[in-house]
Amino acid sequence: VKIAILGVGLIGGSIGLAARRRAGARVCGYDPDPRAGAAALELGAIDEQAPDIAAAVAGAQVVFAAAPVGVLAETVREALALAGADCVVSDVGSTKLALQDAREDVRFVGGHPLAGAETAGVEHAREDLFEGATWYLTPAPSADRELYARLCDVIERLGALPAEIEADAHDRLMARISHLPHVLANVLVLQAAEAFEREDKPLAGGQPAGGPGLRDTIRVAGANTAIWTDIYLANREALIEAIEQAIGGLEDVRAALLHADASALATWNERARAARMKLLGGDTPPTAAAP
C-alpha cells in the first residue's frame, strides 16, 4: 500500500514511522517546509520526499492530511482534487465540522487521533505514538464504505483504535474533553501566577511552583498559540457552550460555599470521584490531600 502524508510534523511523522514499520507501507511525504521533509526522510518517517502535493498523492491508496488546522481545509481540498478514484483521503485535525465541504466527496473520511505530545516537530515523532489511542473517524453517510474499511485497517495497524462518531458529536465531545481543559488550564495558570506575584512570593529558583495538583492541572496551559487559536476558533460554537456549562458548574460550587453547605459539596465531590474513576479507569483516585 502507498500512503501519502501531507505535513510531516509530530503527527504526520509518527504516522509515517508506524506505517512503514508496522504496516509495511511505502510512505511518500510532502511538507511545505522542505527541511521538515528532509528531516522526515532522514529519520525514516517517509520513504520518499515529494516536491508537491500532486507528486505525493500520485498512486497513493491512502492520504493523511496532517497540516495545521488553519491550512487543513485547503490541503484536503487539493488532495481530493489530485488523488485517484481508488484513494481514501483523511485528516488528523481536532475539529471535524470545519471540513464540511470535503464530506461531499465519497473518498473523504475525517479523522482525529487522540494522541499528541508536549513537543512539536518531526524530530519528536514516535512509532508508538498511537498505541492504544482512540482514533475518531467521522465518515459522512455518503462515504465509500470500502475506502472507509481500508482506512480503518491502516489505523489499526498503526496501533490505534478506530471509533466512528458523527462530526458534530465529535466536535461537542472535543470541546469538553480537549478544548475546555486547555481553556481551564490557561485560566488557572494566569490566576496562580498572579497570586504568587500579588502575595509577593517570588518563586523558588529552579523549583516548580505549587504542589503536584497545580502542576498536573496547568501542564497543558499555554500550548502553541498559532495552533490553538485556530482550534478554539474552528470549534467556537461547541466551545462557547462548554464554557457556559463550566461557568454554571462553578456557580453551583460558589453557592454551596456561600451557604457553607457541606452536604452539597460532599455529594458533588463524590460525583466527580465516580466520573474520574470511569474516565481514568484503573488509575488510583487521589485520597490524600496532595496540594
Add this chain to the structure above:
Amino acid sequence: VKIAILGVGLIGGSIGLAARRRAGARVCGYDPDPRAGAAALELGAIDEQAPDIAAAVAGAQVVFAAAPVGVLAETVREALALAGADCVVSDVGSTKLALQDAREDVRFVGGHPLAGAETAGVEHAREDLFEGATWYLTPAPSADRELYARLCDVIERLGALPAEIEADAHDRLMARISHLPHVLANVLVLQAAEAFEREDKPLAGGQPAGGPGLRDTIRVAGANTAIWTDIYLANREALIEAIEQAIGGLEDVRAALLHADASALATWNERARAARMKLLGGDTPPTAAAP
C-alpha cells in the same frame, strides 16, 4: 531532639521517617487509631507509640499536628495545653487562618508543606516526600523567634524549604494554587463524563478516556471527600473569591470566541504560556496539539 507527631498518616508518617533518618530525632507518635500507630512503628516512622497526646508531647521540643483539617484545631489546642514551655507546636493543615486561636500562643507556628501523594495512609509514607518542597510557615508577629528557628531547622533537615508567609496571604494563595485546581478538575471531569454519555460513546474497555491533556487536567479530581469538603469550607472566603475570578476569566474567553477575536485569544494564550514557563520552570511547554 524529641519530636512528637499527632496523627501518623501519609504526612505524619513521612515526617517521622525523615526526622528519624535525616535529623537523628527521637520520634514519638500518637494516632487516635491505634492500628495506624502500630503500623507507623513497624514501618520505622516512629520510635515509640504514645497512648494519648499527653504522653506523645511530654518532653518534646517539636510537635507536628498532622491530623485531618476537621479535627486539627482541637488537636493543636490540646497539644499546646499539654506541651512544655520550651516546645514549638506546628501543624500541616492546608489552611492557616482556621487556627487563629492557636496563634495567640507564642509557641505556635502554623505550617503547610506543599507535598502529598495520590494515596493516603502511613503505608505510603516516604522519607523523601518533602525533598525540595516548599513548606509554608505562618508565624504570628508575637511568635517566639527562637522556637520558630528550631522549627525551620527541623524542616530543612527533612529536605524541605521553609518559606515564611502571612496566614491570610497563604490562604488566598492556596485558594488559587491548590483549592481552585481541585474545583476546576471536578467541574471538568463531570462535564467530560456527561459528554461521553450524551454522545453515546461508551469508554473503551480498560483504556483511559480522552487524550493526555484531559488525563492531566482531571488527575486531582474527586480527591478524598471528607478531607476536601473540610478544606473547601475552611478556606471558603478565599475560595469563593478565586472561583469568581475564574468565572471572570472564562467570561473573557467566551467573549473573545463570540467575536471570533483571534488576536485576543492569541494574546491571552501567550500570557498563559509565559505564566506556565514561570511556574513550571524548566519543564517544556506544550507546543503540539496534544488533545
